[in-house]
Amino acid sequence: MPSGGDQFARALPGGPLLHVDVDAFFAAVEQRDDPGLRGIPMAAGDVVIACASYEAREWGVQAGMSVGEAVAVCPRLRLVPLRSDAYAAASTALFAVLGRFAARVEPGSMEEAFLDTRATPWATVDQLAASVQRAVAHETGLPVTVGAGRTKLMAKLASRSVKPRGLRVIQPAEERYLRPALLIDELWGVGDVTRERLRQHNIRTVADIAVVHPDHLRDIAGTQMARRLAAIATGADDATVRPERPRRSYSVQRAVPRGSGVDVDLLTGELAGRLHDGGFTCTVVSVALKYANRLEHRGRARLLEPTADARRLASTARSLLPAGGVRVEKAGITVTGLQRADAAVQLTLDTGG
DNA sequence: TCTGGGGTCCTAGGACCC
DNA sequence: TCTGGGGTCCTAGGACCC
Known part of the structure; x- marks a missing residue:
């Protein structure tokens, strides 16, 4: 009661x-x-x-x-x-x-x-x-x-x-007076970039959002963010609990020790293990390198067929690495385009009558 | 001063098609 | 042949979260 x-x-x-x-x-x-x-x-x-x-x-x-x-x-x-x-x-x-x-x-x-x-x-x-x-x-x-x-x-x-x-x-009842007084900094989903953009227009609280014209808000923060902010201002923000969404990617990222190269086999081996444990295959391999001079290199390749095979992932990743030069500080590999491993057989062409 | 690693979602622009 | 409009898909990168 x-x-x-x-x-x-x-x-x-x-x-x-x-x-x-x-x-x-x-x-x-x-x-x-x-x-x-x-x-x-x-x-x-x-x-x-x-x-x-x-x-x-x-x-x-x-x-x-x-x-x-x-x-x-x-x-x-x-x-x-x-x-x-x-x-x-x-x-x-x-x-x-x-x-x-x-x-x-x-x-x-x-x-x-x-x-x-x-x-x-x-x-x-x-x-x-x-x-x-x-x-x-x-x-x-x-x-x-x-x-x-x-x-x-x-x-x-x-x-x-x-x-x-x-x-x-x-x-x-508490929400009614608490909400308009909320600072932008306290809003979950609003990070440094958006906060700074809003601050430049003197928007510091939820109450400040409420008086900005929607078009102006969109110019400041982008379409989706503006929509979310406007919803927060009117109290119409997300109140829906969504059950677990399917996984989209796996990734590994490691600092590369001084004096050594990128250990592709280690990274792809770990990814293959996780794909296998999760019951997934993947169709896209992405590589991201961060150099000591702050520059980055990114590459991406689509596989001809879904796989969770460590060697296939490794050879694909290797093909995306640039030729040496500047020291690599950090290396990351991400696999996306995940599919259930047991669904792969469905790709077989249906040539029957 | 962006320390480190693992994720998701959104956006802008290009390719391609009708 | 050129111009205009509309839609989808893909990719690269940004923003944000824990």
Whole structure:
């Protein structure tokens, strides 16, 4: 039975959206699996910090920092190597729990999701959010923050504001005064480039967007972005939870050690493994090189037939590499045009009667 | 000061067709 | 033969996200 403070029951028959986000995901998995890592500043990463525990964040350790930099600001930092398989397993466990609380779950990444709770019996949104939080903690051992709101933006704003281990519901009444006051910087989906373009036209808040002519907004930010911004300004932004979309690509990217060349076999071997594990073949191979002088080289080739064969990928990738010269700092290979591996036989010509 | 790696979607322009 | 209009597909690169 809805309490007096919960307006969703009357305001929105469909119920609110939930945004569920694991706190410091990689670090949380490591701390869960090794009690010795709990309560101390630690981080998962190799050359750079991929994810820092909240204890380490208090010292100023952030994702993306080089390990040297991180140790400089936090000498007691414990560093552990990345364990991709463990994170993938934790992600699977997380989504198994979330699936029980929602008719539809839209993954944002391996550690976060939007939940459509329409068909979920609940008393109040707070109680539902708390149930999700408890279930994830009990069944996966991972700390999550849950935000709820009328749209994805509101749910995400809610969770972002109370991390870690937080729970916040933005009720429709609160949204009405909160929304126009939002700064452009706070908008999910608006990055540096768009923010700067808007700033040059003195647009700094959602309320500022609302008074700009649509044509002008389109000139500033482009068609799709303008549409999205206008929707945010009127409160008509995305409130639809879409189930998982099919994968479009796999990619690998590696720094190339000084004095060595691009290890094409290593990169394509990894891609072939992932294609195989995912049950995919691909039809397009792309190569991207970053040189020490900041220039880039890109190449792309379409395969005659879908493949997941490491040698075929390697020879294609090699044909896209330019002849030597400037030192390569980073090399990446991406495969796209994914098809289900078992669908390949369908390409056989139907010559029958 | 853009550290590193893995993704998605959008856009602009060219090729090609009617 | 030239001009105009419209549509689709593909590619390269940009913007954004975690």
